[in-house]
Amino acid sequence: MQPFSYTSADSVAAALQAVDQQPGAVFFAGGTTLLDLMKLDVVTPAQLVDINRLPLSSIETDDAGITIGANVRNSDAAHHPLIRERLPVLAEALLAGASAQLRNMASMAGNLMQKTRCAYYRDVNAACNKRNPGSGCNAISGENRMHAVLGTSELCIATHPSDLCVALVALNAVVRTQWQNGHARSIPLNEFYLLPGDTPNRETVLEKGELITQIHIPFDSVNRRSHYLKVRDRASYEFALTSAAVALEIQNGGVVKARVGLGGVGTVPWRSHEAEKVLQGEPAGRHTFAAAAEAALAGARPRRLNALKVELAKRTLILALEELMARKGKRQQEK
């Protein structure tokens, strides 16, 4: 780990100013991504600005939706009664990720900002266009079983590892930010992430010094009936091979509205409008679900070792939708 100076901010304004003034300064919340990568020398910030004392730890709700503070721990969000009741896919996605200890440490905004677990990204002696632009990509011809099949480029095939984000893109979440001099904006999460393209080192639309303050999820007729399914080699504490976040609004056996997010397969948290278009207006059942799965993975670009993900992702989506339908009858009635 390279040396750094540490400071703790006592207000959003102080945090923004600290990061604005020092070129190598970064925001430090849960630290589970940052410290991990700093130990590997993958990231080498000159200054850590600790934002844990900022008033960003509340979960509030009104008729419009739920607003989660950036510093809310993953475990607290997963435990919140309103999230469990009205946005089950969000609670399920959170609980499917990491371990209990990590969920207690990791912040919600930090989850959005986490880095790929690509072994070549994490190895400073390997070629990686994301970590070191122009150096090449060892993953494309290397050990790429866990890598992405959607949204890739010839420069980068790294998977976005978050479960939470797959649920958030399916729920049309919005990220609220602030930066120096009173600037603030709202960014739909579906517009937050950048595909690797020619610049895999640019992962989000955030500017330097821009701080995520809140994550807002709007209530919607479709969000309450939602589900997250994660498929992986182990039963627990492992990243997804494939996963699906699904939400359905059903009337008279037909799909009125659908939301589909895919995990484990995209370079960014993957919202599948292709699957949604196939689902909407069709009878809810295996035939429709299979067609939606085909559409979702139609643009997949498999590599040497991850071709299994294409078929696995389709089956994951179908099973997620079927599990959601099976649960439909058992759940409490909508209020």
Place this chain on the structure above:
Amino acid sequence: MSEVEITSQAESTPVNTAVRFTLKINGTARTLQVDPRTTLLDALREHVGLSGSKKGCDQGQCGACTVHLNGRRVLACLSLAIAHQHDEITTIEGLARGEELHPMQSAFMDCDGFQCGYCTPGQIMSAVAMLAEAEEGVPSHATPDVSRAPGIDGLSLDEIRERMSGNICRCGAYPNIVEAIQQARQSAKGGR
């Protein structure tokens, strides 16, 4: 809190790179003068003389370094010591009350929940906090309906295994660990 102790080898970390701060560990204030890069785990093991928290992987994957921050289980290897000056830190050494073992510690002995013992402090710290979480109504990945948590009494074997999945044991003492947790559950109701 008892008296302040200054601990750490100041000679190897000269004043111009070290920072001075105080941590509250097992009810005692400990002042350190260390490099800011010092993890909470290294602070405990190398600078405060509490080697009960173990370094298994040093990258957040094994759980052997599990400690409590304000009663919640976290990983000391992925925590910076300097970032936790305002928290109550509890380590395995702080679990027993003098000679009286915590029910979880007794249960691990009764059920032979270890072999080499290296993961054991982390397992115990994790298990104690896990039961507290269950009592608070926290659901898990193994809960069929996230809106209905099982509570401490309703924890199935699958629930216990899922909730303890952040602690690995190379010796494979898992069945006995689960048994120990079930035994300790009886004493845990009502909290400690």
Place this chain on the structure above:
Amino acid sequence: MATTLIGAPVNRVDGRKKVTGTAQYAAEIVLGEMCHAVLLGSPKAGGRIRDIDVTRAQQLPGVLLVLTHRNAGKFGDMPDDMQKGGTTAEKRAPLADDRILHAGQ
């Protein structure tokens, strides 16, 4: 009174130490004033060391010595007799020369 231990459930003698975190493992033994060594292994699986610049490492506070193949001297022969001190899988002594034969060397 005779006591049969065989087949009886008996608590381990090291049990209390292990559950209280007071059992001492090798890395935790403190013997007064100690030096600590950090091993740096080769990130590459093969090749030849062209150069090692130890200047910055040597200047770090508390560093007593940076040992490389250039200043290590000869370690002597690796033991090769099971009856007298055992054998090793690798016959080359550590820091013997500038050749890299495996990752982590």
